[in-house]
Amino acid sequence: MHRAVASLIVLLTLALPRLAWACPVCGQGRDGSESAMLVMSGILSALPLLMAGGIVAWIVVRVRAASREHAPPAPEPPADGRPPATEAPAGE
Numbered sequence: 001m002h003r004a005v006a007s008l009i010v011l012l013t014l015a016l017p018r019l020a021w022a023c024p025v026c027g028q029g030r031d032g033s034e035s036a037m038l039v040m041s042g043i044l045s046a047l048p049l050l051m052a053g054g055i056v057a058w059i060v061v062r063v064r065a066a067s068r069e070h071a072p073p074a075p076e077p078p079a080d081g082r083p084p085a086t087e088a089p090a091g092e
Helices: 002-019 034-069
Strands: none
């Protein structure tokens, strides 16, 4: 019985493409479907790249936002309006 079920599954698997008018080569279906096939192939090829780029962009935005939150505050200018004094480097 098990062998008969396995044989039936293999037979149906091999017969289903013929029932669905499927073909191994894109563009052999109905007329006018070649452009749709090319467009969808392009979209499906670009989709993983766009998703990876979106994830990288999201990470960059989050890292920049986190670094801004943890950055030391900028020094306040003196009350007389002069620019703040900078310290000379130790080697000079």
